[in-house]
Amino acid sequence: MPKFLIAGTVAYDSLKTPQGERPRILGGSGLHAAVAASILLKKINLLSVVGGDFEPQYLAFLQKRGVDLRGLKIIKEGQTFAWNGFYEKDMNVAHTVQTALNVLTQFDPVLPPEYLDSAFVFLGNIDPALQTKIFAQLPARKFGALDTMNYWIDSQKENLLKAIAETDLLFINDAEIRQLTGEDNLFRAARVLLTGRLRYVIIKKGEHGAMLISAERIAIVPSMPLDEIVDPTGAGDSFAGGFMSYIVEHASTAYPQDTPLSAGGMDWDTLRAALVYGTMTASFNVQGFGCEKLAEITKADLDERLKVFREITRIS
Template identity: 25%
Template sequence: MDVVTIGESMVVFTPTSDGFMRNATQFTKKIGGAESNVAIGLARLGHQAGWISKLGDDEFGKAILASLKGENVDVSNVTFDKQAPTGIYFKEPRRQNNMRVYYYRKGSAASKLTPSDLDNGYLSKAKYLHITGITPALSDSCKETIFEAIKLAKSNGSTIVFDPNLRTKLWDEKTARATLLEIAAEADIILPGVAEGEFLFGESDPLKLGQLFLNHGASVVVMKMGAEGAYYFTEKESALIPGFPVKQVVDPVGAGDGFAAGFLSGLIDGLELSKAVERANAVGALVTMVNGDVDGLPERDEVEQVISKNGEDVVR
């Protein structure tokens, strides 16, 4: 197994019309969730990805499981909960480049994850453990589960990749900051945005933030800079890898997950860091051009074409 990730996937409803959701009469139904997005992204790029979660024993849960199976994601460690529902969230496309998101996930099946749901034999097969700051925010038991997964990954020699993925609506700032910093100290690779770095360290300069994350324990830091691209930092080197400009962003949700999938793909393929970040930038850009969290996740030939043409196909 190349990567195992742990987290919640939800059903996503989006109005077919822009503007206030209160006026919407029709919605599309899709799926989304940071960790399952990454797993799907990796599978489309030709890698083996496993996803650990709980789903409600309901039609939405069954739809999510079928979708992940159809994407060739390993779901052998996903279970159903008969007492709790599958989470839901709504996207509200107010106007161009203005997307609001509303979550209905409190008490969801995924929030019932516990350390006993982890199979060390399964985790030990993974070269990389991918985690985000969303899962520990769902409940105390989810937080315990993530720290147990980190402990097991370390004992197995797996590389821990952490995307802070800050969600201030899910928990109070003090708890969020303390927990994310604790996870960051355990991670080998961190994929923050500047806003997340500022939240954690009170610093907005990406160069200073890169060093702060390294000092905190990471061996590699990749700082996402949106359309500008991304910096990577190690103790020996750092550089800004330019992004691929997109003429019109259709849906920005999921771009960071695509970035993570692209970067992990590069690592799995043994690329040097600069090339892995370049692949991440290309995947993230392609995701923004399509509606839906996972719909824009590309296959390998699309990514290679964009990179070889220096982003021409993305700009259009």
Template identity: 30%
Template structure:
């Protein structure tokens, strides 16, 4: 197995100002995993869902992923409500359901021989639990604005997480919040000083900034005629990057594959690449 992704899978509710509601599959872990699989990687997914998780969604994951690490439990799946208002503001309340204590989720024994382990955005304490369980493995982590207050106030915890992983994937704001820096390049340098070998800062429509401890390299986002839904573009990028990274490809190739996968997910509704 090339890659194991641990984190949330969710049911996303998109609620428009006119009260129309669209329900689609979501969750950062599935977004990363499906992107990596479509980039050629053999991927295992570790997560928790409830009995309300649609069987057809599970079947669609099964077609391209190893889902023996997907635990279907009594209770509700994580539900995320993206509520769009007339003034352009967005509320995003979350019902955690069975998705609590994600860092302790059982990992199938044979998954432990995977080349890379990616921990998608979960509470920092849970990320550290997962890192402790994967001691000695090659680990990468991603972040999410949901936990921004914890990133800001628990710098010691964040420093420990970063010190024990190989690659980090913050966006620009997360990188600066985690480190306390006010410039993205200085934030990337600090994350590297804390221990991350590779820092990949996603910059939205401005592209990606890569720092390997020696040089900064800026990559432009690929053009998209029409953006249907920006949800999950960063996760799709990480999946494409990690698929190539697990194969030992050049970092520039990894970034370019990530940008290809991000472009593709921007063209469709939802964060999954399938």
């Protein structure tokens, strides 16, 4: 199995949704992606930062899931990044009460030597200058994917475009890609970005599903119908983590280590299947607070739900 690196935030989230509330539970883009990816993969390299308040039980939890913590910097005198927010009836909109960046302001993403040959990379939503800095340490990577958010489009568009120029695949939501490109039509918006190394754009549409777009092809997958959303936090991160884990698992057999994927591109059917796997993963993520539901399930649960999903989306 090739090495897979996830970089992103590890956070304490304090959440309130119509289904209840939870103070200081595990959250963050890197955390959700890593927990999601560890359903399929035995080993994940995590690059992130936490403070001295980060509980040992959480370190043990991650280690047990095969998350390598040599890249998790613990700044003892600092506090872990913390987000406090709530959702009302329309759970597509997160309302922020408070964001305390804390140790995140000191995050210097230097890869430990053991991570330097990571072939697959997912960079969760962090400062795009840091994303570029991570890619720069991985000149031989096979396949990099990057997620972002509207905050960086507003405040650091140039840096974000630089980071995007270094990635093979971009995760972005529908509002963000419209904002970034000025194009209202999502397919035209994706094609504005598809130049240079960037070969694939995945547009996340929340409850409306996701679309994978390359210069030549499109794949569209609706989201899994659910009667109840408990907590949408981390849906996009777990989607990306699930997607990437499928790519890593299958690329290891489909592609010999010495073939740069970015040169020839990725097999379309693998990407499409990964899109569906990411969708299944995210559907479990939102059925519990934080990553509590993801932490309970196995590959068998994903596969079982996939059978139902196939029947729902089958086109005869």
